[in-house]
Amino acid sequence: MDAGPGRPLTVDADVHQSLPDLTPHLPRHWRERWAQTGLGVGTGYHNPRGVLRQDTLPPDGGPPASDPLFLLSDHLDRYAIDYAVLTGPFVLPLGHDPDYLDAVARAVNDATAAGWLGVSRRFRGSVLVNADDPEAAVAEIERCGDRESVVQVLMATTTREPCGRRRYHPIYRAAAERGLPVALHPGAEGAGGAAPPTPVGYPSRYLEWHSLLPLTAMAQLASLLCEGVFEAFPDLRVVLVEGGVSWLPSLLWRLDKNYKALRDTTPWLRRLPSEYVAEHVRLTSQPIEEPPHPQQLEQVLAMVDAGRTLMFSSDYPHWDNDNPEVLFRRVDPAVRARIMGGTAAELYGLDGPPPPEQLPPHRSGGAADVLQPTGYHE
């Protein structure tokens, strides 16, 4: 890897490490529950492809993305990715017992610190929080937010109320005070105590459910903007992970237009909704939309000011993983460099290429026989 100064970085903003055994990190009284039911609520949607790439099983066993050394070789080295932002094996759905979900969040964060962030500085971590219990979420940000290699707070895109509402503000305050962006990641849409994943109820199948996941990101972005979250927390940055990209112009045009007519109903706002997005919001790219005509994607990237707002992500090792070698090939090289790492490096404070590391010997080939599902289903 070329480590010369000024070399453009490549940063993958959405990589899912697996944590097959959370048990040692859970309090004794939750271990049996975790072993028996895991998160305990599901979305009810089934992807017959599975949700994990069948070619990513580590040669030494375990489910995909459970071996940090293999992930380094199989994904980061293979595609010359400098850093991977780890987004964990799942986000927390809206379950019913906040204490249990709070404990699972702590276990995920401790398992990630022990098993991943300590292995390589090329891994950057998220503080998973149970946003449905804001007080506990703040405590978790205080507990883990200053840890080595932690770069953001991570919560489910699905919340019980629109996420701009006041009950969630303590989370944003705690994150902004530490310079940590708050990332929203799908996967909990329609699960547990969540509202139906569409305004007309529950889609019948995974194809429809997955295609409509952007609805949740759209609703949350509108809430953050209209509730004035970015006025209340001027240092806050929000990352919409895996929520789609090409809906953004449509929503912002509509919000800007309506804001011009109705701004007296949101007097706490001082700029157009789209202006807050340019400064405060970033989106990850996977699964990138694939228009029939490549120039249409270029047009959309210009509409979203992709050089400023968009960050490459692969979603490794998930089923619809985007391959960085074929992404954004027609895009202006300077814009592409921003997408592939420049914007993420700024957002996450990555000042240069990772220094050389001494890693233990490991097998870099891939082979395996059994796929195990993780908690993620998108």
Next chain:
Amino acid sequence: MDAGPGRPLTVDADVHQSLPDLTPHLPRHWRERWAQTGLGVGTGYHNPRGVLRQDTLPPDGGPPASDPLFLLSDHLDRYAIDYAVLTGPFVLPLGHDPDYLDAVARAVNDATAAGWLGVSRRFRGSVLVNADDPEAAVAEIERCGDRESVVQVLMATTTREPCGRRRYHPIYRAAAERGLPVALHPGAEGAGGAAPPTPVGYPSRYLEWHSLLPLTAMAQLASLLCEGVFEAFPDLRVVLVEGGVSWLPSLLWRLDKNYKALRDTTPWLRRLPSEYVAEHVRLTSQPIEEPPHPQQLEQVLAMVDAGRTLMFSSDYPHWDNDNPEVLFRRVDPAVRARIMGGTAAELYGLDGPPPPEQLPPHRSGGAADVLQPTGYHE
């Protein structure tokens, strides 16, 4: 008006006639309820601008759009609109007593026939149905669908389940058998028994609620496509009224991509989702998105194949009414002619300009003092 053969028609696909007094058209036992509570459920969102243009009050009294002769002069003549498709004073929200809503639908349809469709052939009517009671909706289509000047079935975009599901199929069968498109119109989002208008619950204010209305249209389109409604009813046409336009490419790109991976889960589909849209789905234009750069709207219109899918609408007399004189001015004239009327004329079977009519004398100036709300809030 030039009535020469071959003249391009201008058709307004969304005009809201007011029906201030439904009472004579309601059975005696519902009249008191209507007088006391009207539809009885609201969305809970307030637009301080009001929802009706303050300059459209008829000079002879009554609320905006309550005088068909004044509407002809104030809107159709003023903008050289040949035909207006009437979409009524409201769509039916998800209330609790189906019998009451069924009766209101019948009253709206009878009042429209008596007070509007009989006045001028330039008005074309919708059969309002309570989609939540499909059997009654079918009966209403049978009762009114063959009436003079009726051109479509109209239901709320908001339904209790995604509208592609089987319980709604009898409505589509009855409409398709008569060659009537089914129009979905917003206004009931989050009201009564509806699911929350976003996957994360209820927005706090009208600005946010109104900006997110496209979510409902997106979910319904995905449901119609994924459930195979257009395979089951090859003659069915669906009109998404007032649901936004520029989100369509994003949703179809995502649906097409996912369909390629998961088509075995919807074996009843034989084409890409986007191909069904091109043949079976039309969108109305108001409120048209207003990008910061005009060429971005042109790009979006190309992405949605606007010459095939998009139909001009004004939403007269609502607050955010689009003025046809300033719409689509940069668009290729042939495409613009399709948008402004060609596509609607085909869809609704309008074979040529309306013949000259003898209308009773009426005042065409405008003036008034009091605005009365209608059932529509979008």
